[in-house]
Amino acid sequence: MTVLVFLDPDHENGRVADASKPQLMATDQGVTRGDGIFETMLAVDGTPRKLSAHLARLAASAEAMDLVIPPAPAWERAIATALAEHPPATELVVRLLVTRGVEGAGTPTAWVQASAPGTSGRQQRETGIEVLLLDRGYDSSVAERAPWLLLGAKTLSYAVNMAALRYAKKQGADDVIFTSSDGRVLEGPTSTVLIATVRDGVKTLTTPLLESGVLPGTSQGALFKTAAEAGWHLGYGPLEPHDLFEADAVWLVSSIRLMAPVRSIDGKEIPVSRELTEELTALLVKGSRD
Ligand SMILES: Cc1ncc(COP(=O)(O)O)c(C=O)c1O
Known part of the structure; x- marks a missing residue:
């Protein structure tokens, strides 16, 4: 209904x-x-x-x-x-x-x-997702150079985003991470990319540079606030695909699906951390009450 x-x-x-x-x-x-x-x-x-x-x-x-x-x-x-x-x-x-x-x-x-x-968000939250890296077709400085492209706005022109998702599904994947023509990680068609690294006990949460033409995610914003309070270090890219493969965990995060753990990228498995997913999902839910 x-x-x-x-x-x-x-x-x-x-x-x-x-x-x-x-x-x-x-x-x-x-x-x-x-x-x-x-x-x-x-x-x-x-x-x-x-x-x-x-x-x-x-x-x-x-x-x-x-x-x-x-x-x-x-x-x-x-x-x-x-x-x-x-x-x-x-x-x-x-x-x-x-x-x-x-x-x-x-x-x-x-x-x-x-x-x-729908039911797929909850399922993907639990089982994780397989993603493809797809070229978004513009470089990471175009948002500043060409504001008429409306890259930081949530416009109704989502046909390209939906086409990218269909393309990924035809290849047997669940979702997409867009990259820029100069090799930067951007975002998912309906989600923000987040990576966690834990080095010598220091936990860092990083998201791509907002200036690279990604939509500022409200979930990422809410999570960054509560994660900082909980002692996480925060970082804003630039991120490149190798950063995704070297991370301790990668998620696509958005308002309805929340944190969807990425299980593989272009068919290569990457680490998934149930512990970090649970910790960060709780922080996201906490930061989302306003
Ligand atoms: C392109 C894009 N990036 C990121 C997001 C995540 O935004 P939010 O966390 O506010 O749902 C969305 C949400 O639909 C999106 O369409």
């Missing part, structure tokens, strides 16, 4: 709409051009996790593409309506979507969607 709540100036808490009926205009630029942005967050027992971080990233994505979107309180009310309308569930996926709206109208189309998570 999917609950839809449109942000609508005539409905203070959002307008509930029937998800089984058409609700968007065919001329909406979200549809005709993929011109819009989104967020995906987890709600646990009816409470969204990392709500302020998701709303802040939504605002940053909007700013990057000159899109004027409803203010945070309107989103908060619509999210509350969506969660109240959905039958109670331990975990729900809450999506926030905004498009540039119907051509010529000048107002965005904005809605919240609440639905149950």
